[in-house]
Amino acid sequence: xxxxxxxxxxxxxxxxxxxxxxxxxxxxxxxxxxxxxxxxxxxxxxxxxxxxxxxxxxxxxxxxxxxxxxxxxxxxxxx
Amino acid sequence: xxxxxxxxxxxxxxxxxxxxxxxxxxxxxxxxxxxxxxxxxxxxxxxxxxxxxxxxxxxxxxxxxxxxxxxxxxxxxxxxxxxxxxxxxxxxxxxxxxxxxxxxxxxxxxxxxxxxxxxxxxxxxxxxxxxxxxxxxxxxxxxxxxxxxxxxxxxxxxxxxxxxxxxxxxxxxxxxxxxxxxxxxxxxxxxxxxxxxxxxxxxxxxxxxxxxxxxxxxxxxxxxxxxxxxxxxxx
Numbered sequence: 327x328x329x330x331x332x333x334x335x336x337x338x339x340x341x342x343x344x345x346x347x348x349x350x351x352x353x354x355x356x357x358x359x360x361x362x363x364x365x366x367x368x369x370x371x372x373x374x375x376x377x378x379x380x381x382x383x384x385x386x387x388x389x390x391x392x393x394x395x396x397x398x399x400x401x402x403x404x405x
Numbered sequence: 406x407x408x409x410x411x412x413x414x415x416x417x418x419x420x421x422x423x424x425x426x427x428x429x430x431x432x433x434x435x436x437x438x439x440x441x442x443x444x445x446x447x448x449x450x451x452x453x454x455x456x457x458x459x460x461x462x463x464x465x466x467x468x469x470x471x472x473x474x475x476x477x478x479x480x481x482x483x484x485x486x487x488x489x490x491x492x493x494x495x496x497x498x499x500x501x502x503x504x505x506x507x508x509x510x511x512x513x514x515x516x517x518x519x520x521x522x523x524x525x526x527x528x529x530x531x532x533x534x535x536x537x538x539x540x541x542x543x544x545x546x547x548x549x550x551x552x553x554x555x556x557x558x559x560x561x562x563x564x565x566x567x568x569x570x571x572x573x574x575x576x577x578x579x580x581x582x583x584x585x586x587x588x589x590x591x592x593x594x595x596x597x598x599x600x601x602x603x604x605x606x607x608x609x610x611x612x613x614x615x616x617x618x619x620x621x622x623x624x625x626x627x628x629x630x631x632x633x634x635x636x637x638x639x640x
Contacts, residue, residue, distance in 0.1 A: 376534035377535065377536070379534075380526070380535050380539050381538065381539055384539050384542045384543055384546070385538075385539075385542055389545065389626065392546075392630075393629070393630070396630075396633045397633070400633075
């Protein structure tokens with residue numbers, strides 16, 4: 327069961343990461359990047375690394391994406 | 406434009422200084438190439454129980470590699486400083502659109518819970534997964550929620566400066582006290598009996614240092630977020 331979960335998450339992670347880099351709009355890229363962070367949280371947790379999972383959830387999926395979004399707002403029309 | 410533009414001497418000297426530093430570091434690294442692959446992790450995990458800390462990761466991060474954590478905090482401080490210098494603006498915090506009714510109500514409801522969770526993660530860092538870094542960033546995300554929902558909310562600059570300075574100074578002071586008492590920088594000079602493992606008051610200086618790290622990371626991340634939001638008005 328855990329093996330299937332890991333496999334599905336990993337394949338989904340690769341698909342989302344690839345979708346993130348081929349987006350035309352930068353905002354969509356950032357949203358998909360958050361998805362990559364969430365997928366890695368599940369992976370880290372199933373590999374028994376809750377410390378890393380918590381860090382990834384807070385920093386990778388949370389605040390860094392929000393900082394990206396704020397930077398995108400600064401760019402405005404130029405993006 | 407012409408390619409023979411005058412380069413300021415400060416920029417030139419900055420480049421020269423960084424070049425010298427890079428060469429020095431390369432020289433040091435090349436002289437100390439390890440002969441065999443070291444497996445530090447297992448050794449540290451065997452030593453873990455000597456500190457009386459339930460979470461092995463915390464005892465590695467804060468105690469056995471405490472000096473590295475000090476360096477990481479310095480890196481975060483430099484990042485915060487750089488953002489503050491680059492985005493420094495004289496205008497007051499004026500975000501044009503205030504958050505709508507739902508965002509405001511939800512932020513009032515959520516902010517105490519987020520703060521409580523951040524402080525919990527920070528204080529229980531030596532017992533359960535989490536710690537200073539994560540707790541600090543959770544607190545900063547709570548402040549971000551208030552910043553995007555309330556128009557006039559702003560964390561006072563002086564509060565952040567004092568919190569950050571006190572946290573940084575007390576980290577180094579605790580390390581120096583350990584140096585005086587135990588002949589070891591960041592030595593664990595408080596009682597850390599193994600029979601207390603799993604209690605809130607256990608592990609000697611480790612929970613204290615993690616709380617200090619949390620305060621410093623929280624204030625620095627809040628500063629970064631606030632600086633990034635502040636300029637919204639004049640772009």
